[in-house]
Amino acid sequence: MTRAVITGLGCVTPIGQGVEEFWAALTAGESGVRRITQFDPSDLECQIAAEVKDWDPTTWMEAKSARRAARFSQFAVAAARQAVEDAELAITDANRDDIAITMNTGGGGVDVIAGGEKTRLERGANRVGPFTVPAYAPNMASCQVAINLGVRGPTITSVAACAAGVFAFVEAKRLIDLGEADVVIAGGAEANIIPVSLAAMGNMRALSTRNDEPEKACRPFDKDRDGFVYGEGAAAFVIESVDHARGRGARIYAELAGGAVTSDAFHITAPDPSGESSGRAITKALERAGLAPEDVDVIVAHGTGTQLNDAAETVAIKRALGEHAYKVAVTGPKSMVGHQLGAAGAVSGLAAILTIDRGVVPPTLNLETPDPQCDLDFVPLESRKMDTRVALVNGFGFGGQNGVAAFKRFDNGTS
Numbered sequence: 001m002t003r004a005v006i007t008g009l010g011c012v013t014p015i016g017q018g019v020e021e022f023w024a025a026l027t028a029g030e031s032g033v034r035r036i037t038q039f040d041p042s043d044l045e046c047q048i049a050a051e052v053k054d055w056d057p058t059t060w061m062e063a064k065s066a067r068r069a070a071r072f073s074q075f076a077v078a079a080a081r082q083a084v085e086d087a088e089l090a091i092t093d094a095n096r097d098d099i100a101i102t103m104n105t106g107g108g109g110v111d112v113i114a115g116g117e118k119t120r121l122e123r124g125a126n127r128v129g130p131f132t133v134p135a136y137a138p139n140m141a142s143c144q145v146a147i148n149l150g151v152r153g154p155t156i157t158s159v160a161a162c163a164a165g166v167f168a169f170v171e172a173k174r175l176i177d178l179g180e181a182d183v184v185i186a187g188g189a190e191a192n193i194i195p196v197s198l199a200a201m202g203n204m205r206a207l208s209t210r211n212d213e214p215e216k217a218c219r220p221f222d223k224d225r226d227g228f229v230y231g232e233g234a235a236a237f238v239i240e241s242v243d244h245a246r247g248r249g250a251r252i253y254a255e256l257a258g259g260a261v262t263s264d265a266f267h268i269t270a271p272d273p274s275g276e277s278s279g280r281a282i283t284k285a286l287e288r289a290g291l292a293p294e295d296v297d298v299i300v301a302h303g304t305g306t307q308l309n310d311a312a313e314t315v316a317i318k319r320a321l322g323e324h325a326y327k328v329a330v331t332g333p334k335s336m337v338g339h340q341l342g343a344a345g346a347v348s349g350l351a352a353i354l355t356i357d358r359g360v361v362p363p364t365l366n367l368e369t370p371d372p373q374c375d376l377d378f379v380p381l382e383s384r385k386m387d388t389r390v391a392l393v394n395g396f397g398f399g400g401q402n403g404v405a406a407f408k409r410f411d412n413g414t415s
Contacts, residue, residue: 001288004176005410006353007250008087008238010079010187013347014050014231014337018082023354026362027383031215031336033229038193046207048214049193050231050338061148068131069144070109071191075234075343076141077148080185084149087238087250089183091149100153100181101142102171103236104164104188106342106397107197109136114194141189145236153181161397162302163261164188165235165345169393169405170259172239182244187236188346198230204269206306216366218339220303220332221310221378223371228304231338235346237353252410254356257390258289264400270308271396275316281402282320282392289406291390293321296328298355298391300348301378303332303364304339311373313394318376329386331355331379335365345395345403352391352407361386 009019014032016022025032032050041047057066057074060081066074080103084091091099116132134140139157146155154175158167165188172184201207208227210217219225245252262281266272286293302313318325333351334340340347355361360383367380388409395403 001177003242004173004239004256005242005245006237006253007240007245008083010082011235011350012075012078013233014052027360029363029365033214033217044198045202045209046198047211052233070112070135072189073141073144076103076189077144079234079236080145083236083238089238096150097152098182099151100175100184101145102156102168102186103142103145104158104168104342105138105141106161106164106190107192108138110192111194112136160401162341162344163395163397163401163403164342166395166403166405173256173259176241182241184239186239188343189234190341190343191232192341193230193232218305218335219366220305220335220364221374222367223369225305227306228339231340233340234343235350254353254407255410257406257408258285259405260284262402266400269398271312273312275312275319278316278396278402279319281404285404285406293324295390297388298361299328299330300352300393301330301332302394302396303334314374329361329379330376331362332364348393352393355391356388356409359387
């Protein structure tokens with residue numbers, strides 16, 4: 001297999017547009033959850049979400065292009081541009097055909113579908129925008145990145161619910177291993193804060209209803225957790241073969257050592273409480289990375305803040321790591337950025353990479369009352385300085401799709 005390394009980072013999140021702003025807020029334990037402003041949520045049981053504030057897509061793309069792009073695609077373009085700039089990667093006629101893109105999502109432009117139907121009902125069918133269909137298509141995040149950056153290599157989209165962001169890392173590693181690309185722009189993007197989504201999830205009893213305390217609403221692994229909180233955003237990465245990165249003198253943040261995907265084949269929404277398949281994803285990711293359970297220092301958890309998911313994830317970690325699970329720092333960033341669905345694994349990947357690069361583990365906010373079912377070290381309330389060599393990222397989605405990516409500190413040797 002070919003070693004793959006991370007050389008560029010970018011993000012759009014509820015707590016920061018740009019890596020430095022995001023990281024400062026994440027390690028300080030700042031929540032991005034507030035009352036919803038994109039529409040009037042008064043008739044919903046859950047009236048809170050982690051929204052991207054003060055969003056202006058024309059900072060990152062031409063106004064005409066922005067008008068034809070759904071919000072999730074706008075986020076993807078912004079994050080990808082940041083990552084390419086951070087990597088100091090020049091895209092030219094000499095290399096544009098050899099750069100791949102895998103920008104994943106859970107739902108695509110669902111806001112565009114909802115908006116188009118509202119327009120049809122209120123103003124008539126002839127007023128629905130002609131670019132509605134290409135705007136909402138899930139592959140458009142990857143395609144908009146390709147169009148805006150002028151990249152002509154393989155362009156791939158996996159629609160994998162809440163695991164989609166982690167799948168992007170697995171796909172990027174595979175593309176590099178197969179020699180399909182020397183450089184992959186990978187990540188996840190989502191913008192699903194719309195009334196029908198919140199209504200449906202509220203009726204499922206999956207969402208927190210702490211409307212009076214939005215910053216305390218998302219409580220991964222806490223005994224009193226009452227559901228997840230919607231988030232939105234994107235994260236993107238420049239991932240290169242090690243020889244390509246060395247050849248151009250790129251800064252290397254970390255190595256993408258391996259990854260794996262599995263399926264629960266259990267239920268359309270609930271995780272398998274046994275943790276068998278999700279735990280197997282952790283085990284396979286470690287095996288492919290050439291790592292042992294005892295090598296793991298940090299796990300950036302899926303950690304949604306629902307009763308079922310957090311308990312099942314705890315079981316999965318213990319199945320995969322055995323007694324070493326109790327020595328691992330497990331952090332839950334959704335406590336601050338909300339559940340970004342298809343972008344969640346990518347944003348968690350950003351947290352893992354920066355943890356390795358900067359030696360700080362972000363906290364799990366709002367973990368005030370330990371749950372006996374969730375008995376690992378979840379880094380409660382405050383960030384922790386920690387020398388981190390290996391960090392895993394978990395992403396577990398509806399339908400039982402599981403993804404795990406393994407990152408490690410880059411060793412400049414030849415192995």
